[in-house]
Amino acid sequence: MSGSTAHGAAAHRDYAGAKIGMWLFLFTEIVLFGGLFILYSAYRTKYPHEFHTAGQELNYVIGVINTVVLLTSSLSMALSITAVQKGQQRLATWLVGLTVILGALFLVNKYVEWSAKIHHGLYPNGPELLKLPPGEGLFLGLYFTMTGLHGLHVVAGMIVLSIMLVLLAKQRIRQDDYVKLENAGLYWHLVDVIWIFLLPLFYLAA
Amino acid sequence: MNQEHGHVVPYATFVKVWGVLLALTMLLTFTSKRFHEALSVWAMLCITPLKAGLVFYYFMHLKFEAPLLKGMVFVALATLVVFIGMLFFDISFR
Amino acid sequence: MTTIGAGAVYGNEASFLTAGGRTGPLSWILSTDHKRIGILYLASMLTFFLVGVAIGVLMRLEQLTMGPTIMEPQTYNAMFTLHGVIMIFLFVIPGLPASMGNFFLPILIGAKDVAFPRLNLLSWYLFIAGAVVAILSMFTGSGPPDTGWTFYAPYSLRTGTNVSLAVFAAFLLGFSSILTGINFVTTIHRLRAPGMTWHRMPLFPWSLYATGWVQILATPIISVTLLLVIVERVFGIGVFDPAKGGDPLLYQHLFWIYSHPAVYVMILPAMGVVTEIIPTFAHRTIFGYRAIAYSSIAIAALGSLVWAHHMFTSGMSEFANMIFSLLTFLVAIPSAIKVFNWVATLYKGSIDLQPPMLYALTFIFLFSIGGLTGLMQGALALNVHLHDTYFIVGHFHYVMFGGTGIAFFAAILYWFPKMFGRMYNKWVAIVAWFPLFLGFNMLYFTMLILGFQGMPRRYYDHLPQFHTGHVVATVGSWFLVAGLLILLGNFVVALFKGAKAEANPWGGVTLEWTVPSPPPTENFEEIPSITHGPYEFNPVVGR
Numbered sequence: 001m002s003g004s005t006a007h008g009a010a011a012h013r014d015y016a017g018a019k020i021g022m023w024l025f026l027f028t029e030i031v032l033f034g035g036l037f038i039l040y041s042a043y044r045t046k047y048p049h050e051f052h053t054a055g056q057e058l059n060y061v062i063g064v065i066n067t068v069v070l071l072t073s074s075l076s077m078a079l080s081i082t083a084v085q086k087g088q089q090r091l092a093t094w095l096v097g098l099t100v101i102l103g104a105l106f107l108v109n110k111y112v113e114w115s116a117k118i119h120h121g122l123y124p125n126g127p128e129l130l131k132l133p134p135g136e137g138l139f140l141g142l143y144f145t146m147t148g149l150h151g152l153h154v155v156a157g158m159i160v161l162s163i164m165l166v167l168l169a170k171q172r173i174r175q176d177d178y179v180k181l182e183n184a185g186l187y188w189h190l191v192d193v194i195w196i197f198l199l200p201l202f203y204l205a206a
Numbered sequence: 207m208n209q210e211h212g213h214v215v216p217y218a219t220f221v222k223v224w225g226v227l228l229a230l231t232m233l234l235t236f237t238s239k240r241f242h243e244a245l246s247v248w249a250m251l252c253i254t255p256l257k258a259g260l261v262f263y264y265f266m267h268l269k270f271e272a273p274l275l276k277g278m279v280f281v282a283l284a285t286l287v288v289f290i291g292m293l294f295f296d297i298s299f300r
Numbered sequence: 301m302t303t304i305g306a307g308a309v310y311g312n313e314a315s316f317l318t319a320g321g322r323t324g325p326l327s328w329i330l331s332t333d334h335k336r337i338g339i340l341y342l343a344s345m346l347t348f349f350l351v352g353v354a355i356g357v358l359m360r361l362e363q364l365t366m367g368p369t370i371m372e373p374q375t376y377n378a379m380f381t382l383h384g385v386i387m388i389f390l391f392v393i394p395g396l397p398a399s400m401g402n403f404f405l406p407i408l409i410g411a412k413d414v415a416f417p418r419l420n421l422l423s424w425y426l427f428i429a430g431a432v433v434a435i436l437s438m439f440t441g442s443g444p445p446d447t448g449w450t451f452y453a454p455y456s457l458r459t460g461t462n463v464s465l466a467v468f469a470a471f472l473l474g475f476s477s478i479l480t481g482i483n484f485v486t487t488i489h490r491l492r493a494p495g496m497t498w499h500r501m502p503l504f505p506w507s508l509y510a511t512g513w514v515q516i517l518a519t520p521i522i523s524v525t526l527l528l529v530i531v532e533r534v535f536g537i538g539v540f541d542p543a544k545g546g547d548p549l550l551y552q553h554l555f556w557i558y559s560h561p562a563v564y565v566m567i568l569p570a571m572g573v574v575t576e577i578i579p580t581f582a583h584r585t586i587f588g589y590r591a592i593a594y595s596s597i598a599i600a601a602l603g604s605l606v607w608a609h610h611m612f613t614s615g616m617s618e619f620a621n622m623i624f625s626l627l628t629f630l631v632a633i634p635s636a637i638k639v640f641n642w643v644a645t646l647y648k649g650s651i652d653l654q655p656p657m658l659y660a661l662t663f664i665f666l667f668s669i670g671g672l673t674g675l676m677q678g679a680l681a682l683n684v685h686l687h688d689t690y691f692i693v694g695h696f697h698y699v700m701f702g703g704t705g706i707a708f709f710a711a712i713l714y715w716f717p718k719m720f721g722r723m724y725n726k727w728v729a730i731v732a733w734f735p736l737f738l739g740f741n742m743l744y745f746t747m748l749i750l751g752f753q754g755m756p757r758r759y760y761d762h763l764p765q766f767h768t769g770h771v772v773a774t775v776g777s778w779f780l781v782a783g784l785l786i787l788l789g790n791f792v793v794a795l796f797k798g799a800k801a802e803a804n805p806w807g808g809v810t811l812e813w814t815v816p817s818p819p820p821t822e823n824f825e826e827i828p829s830i831t832h833g834p835y836e837f838n839p840v841v842g843r
Contacts, residue, residue, distance in 0.1 A: 014415065014490055016490065017415050017486050017489070017490040017491075020485075020486050020489060020490065021415060021416055021419075021482055021483075021486045024481075024482040024485055024486065024516055025478075025482055027516055027517060028478050028482075028516055028517075028519070028520045029520070031517055031518075031520040031521055032520040032521075032523055032524050033524075034520075034521070035520065035521045035524035035525060035554055035557075036524060038553075038554065039528075039539055039550060039554070042547070042550055043539075043547075046547070047545070124535040124536050124537045124538070125535060125536035133545075134538070134544055134545020134546075135545055137538055137544055137545065138537075138538055138539065138544065138545050138546065141537035141538050141539060141544075142537075142539065144535075144537070145528070145531060145537055145539075149524075149527075
């Protein structure tokens, strides 16, 4: 198929091309976080005991709860695509809305976690952290950086999904044209996948 | 403007995958808390990619996509793995 | 199948330069037409290039005498940092893909535009935003960074200069590069004209395809590394800071995991352009089409595995040193394959030494010197002596300037008539070559010698034994700049006074020569149907 693009609203849409483009963008996100995973693996090798000790500072129950929250949000996201494909516009809208709410819940948990740490002086250059041995300080530094960057991506995803809600309401996403929602979903699932890796690295390291 | 009709995944499939993901998460947590360290690291190295794989394959629809897209995903992941691996030529041997 | 060389087929359709009466500046900076975006990039990029050249000239002036000449040491450190940042991030990396790739990729594959035209415009906006932030870093706060364009930790974490702003500029520029890569890879997969199989696609698009993958898979690593530098400076995370248990070598690894593949982003499209030019002016099909196509992919792949050859003396393990040295030797092979193929294309060709051909042949010569000196650096024993000397500086200027830079000029010489519908003065272009070639070699070959003798790079001053070499190099820089100004000035004059150019002034056989000069907005009145390979010069083959 040789689609051709023109300018403006009358563009012939290339469904496969739009998907390829989105996946290529996702690769950049995978490599972006990959760089941080590279750092984590290097320092874990260098400071195995300190990473183990510092891991005990993190509450694995919140970590698991957040994992369940994000996995469920991925479920609602995936279900919304099926709903659009079946022409169930309202159900799709509710499901996307649920995804956004679960994202917000994730962020609330994260806020609670971070404030507890900060309150106890355990943040980069914080008084308690500076007293820790270097390896433990690095663990926490990586924790804040990686969950922070991930959190920014959750926020971005929620913004994108909110826009999708508007488009769904206006019928600009519908049964015969839903690639935007699919692509937004792909982004959201990747955010979930990154968390799937963050969970054991930080919360189950102890 | 008709979108080429993508393959429709039934609701039930997604719910089942979600169930498996939750179960794997519980398994992962259990093994990390209860097993001795080396074993729990291995469990983590097996279970985590499996969870990610399920999200890629079902939620992200990769199972039903053309071989080209699957190939591209493979190239991207392999690149990252190679970067990490080659870094360890330095780190492990210093 | 459209008739080759018959621009008259299209009648009086308005060109993209004036289409629909849209000619004001706003119509340009809001345009999603890949051709306009290519020209926007070309104009901004050449401006930054000239700034970079000016800084280079000033650096060479400083080295004309021992001791202070025209600036203080701190200024010199800022100068070589800026020279590197501007040349690399604002000129060579965006370089051919963003300018000529944007303009010609769709036309070469028979498409009306790229896959994501609005994303294309966004990538230019990000490019300009990055440039603005880089300029801000020069003139605000504690002044421009003095770390070198490599921003090595821990100094980049400690210095008071505007490192955070400068690396944020590089971050924006990286994002711009990523979007271009995504656009081109998708375009090549989805928008080739009917009948244009992969093996009927011209070789410049092949090179852009390989480049696009590197842009997608390597750039994010530097994005995150630069973000970490900012986070370190602002929050003190400690990942690269030895005082906090961090490892500065990890910074170098992450930095070079991108920055080495980045040089292949720089050179692959340049090789692609040369591969377009040589068949046209040898009036022969390219020798070894598949070898050139696949070697582009091989260079992109292998080139992503050699990054630590920038770190041989940094304290890495011996094992890593050996592996990376071996891989560095291997990556020379696909590059050499291309050189053999270009030269073989000339054999029994009917060679027409027009300006694009002259510069394309110059590319082969200068790039070969650059490549061979690179091999020398890849040898561990030699590297101990050559690392951080002027030899390295000479090497990378041979490949980046003698290679990509010259190919960039060759591309403009080749495609200027198509882009603007005017022909430049060919004699002036050839006259410019002489001081350019002479000056280039006086400047950079001398550096190879200086480096061998032990002159360190990024040094504000030099010892007496290096003085003669420095003087020769500085005089060479003046000849070089003279050649550049003549060459570029010629283009500017041609924009306003050049003779009208026909659709196919060079007798080329790829698709861009079948559309008018300049092309209409949608490139093709009718998308062509392709029935044969891209470099068929044999008149017996049916058209």
